[in-house]
Amino acid sequence: MANSATLTTDPRAQWGGGKSPFSVSYGKLMMWIFLLSDAFSFSTLLISYGFIRHSFAGVTDNPWPSPDHVFNHFPFLHGMHLPLMFVSLMTFILIASSVTMVLAVEAGHRMAKGEVVKYMIMTIIGGAAFLGCQAWEWTQFIVGSEAGKTLADGTVVHGANLFQNEYGPVAFADLFFIVTGFHGFHVFSGVVINIIILIQTMNGVFEKRGHYEMVEKVGLYWHFVDLVWVFVFTFYYLI
Template sequence: MSTISTTQVISDSALDKPRTGTWDGGNEPFNASYGKLMMWFFLLSDAFTFAAFLTTYGLIRHRYAAYDPAVNGAFHFSTKWWPVPDKVFNAFPGMGHADVPLGFVALMTMILIFSSVTMVLAVEAGHRMDKKDVQKWLLWTILFGATFLSSQAWEWSHFIHGTEKGTLMNDGTVFHGANLAMNQYGPVLFADLFFFITGFHGTHVFSGVCLLVWCFIATTNGTFEKRGHYEMVEKIGLYWHFVDLVWVFVFTFFYLV
């Protein structure tokens, strides 16, 4: 205590004045806590990983021939050209052989966007210290996240099992569906990229759901209420929105373009 009063006495001298600039320490120059900043920089590095995947997709897609109706006739799967996405992803659960181009992936996109909304609502409720609302919106987010994962499981299963017709391969046999070495839709790398890109994204969604479940339990136990703030919900929210953001890009570059 005595040291403080001593400092006050000599602080009139300009030399000994404490430095109070933005970067002189003792404050948060970015106005964000350590945890939030680290989440931002983790997400930046994760964005680089996903960008590497999508850039690889761009390179490989441009390396193969595109399907041209004028030259190749009516569309059919062939290892000679890159498949058209609306012809590959045109099945809908419970609709048998109906042709619903990109219908299911549209639904999955809506589910993920909606889960982002319920996540922001949870963060907003956290700012108001409203424990009940935080719980409610976290539960909705978990529900939509789990629904997205189940949809992706269905999508994978359908992609792996393929269509009844299959594709006549170069060795004269008919192949159905896809694995990492062979697929009925087009060049081998098409299925490989599908598995790696949507798989890596799905793993992120799964981790997000795990974090949300943990967060829900901590909220219910009153951990954040005792701490005096719900910043953890905000940090997990940043991660969750990032997963939605990645899906926006995967959706465009894998399914639309």
């Protein structure tokens, strides 16, 4: 018990103070805890979606729409029925940018400044491309089809906003805007933070500091955004 070898193997000694019992830095630990709380926010939004959609299961006069008939457009291929194609492209873009991010983290471990810069730029381009795709997706959804939907009183509704929805219940559009909007805002913040870290990397801030841990922290955030998209993709477009 008394010698130092047993002290290091004793789990109680890890909690005695003076070092992180998680063997991660304070900043990284706080990033994990932030992401946990953020995961709760997104879970709540997606569960609300599930709840409201489930509660419409038996409604027949204005049923919950199938994503097949709402999100079936692709840029430059006007008028073609292509469900899931555009959103799959968005998913690939986000996964690819996640890979370049983790490669930047890996380059940071080796203190390879040039590679960190290269991969960070690729990650930022991926994030920006995703945001562009989402803007296009929203535009399609808001503008709607040319035919629109004729209501009982004769008015024709085109597309969707917070008050009317061509495709089905208004709640469908509301949930689409809040969930993909909240996720899109996360992507946007991620791109902004990535740009800040890229500038700091180029200025040699982390090289002077002796480690690239900031890249790891924004990496955690960026992968989380990708993770959320996996579930948005699953619940909005697949189910």
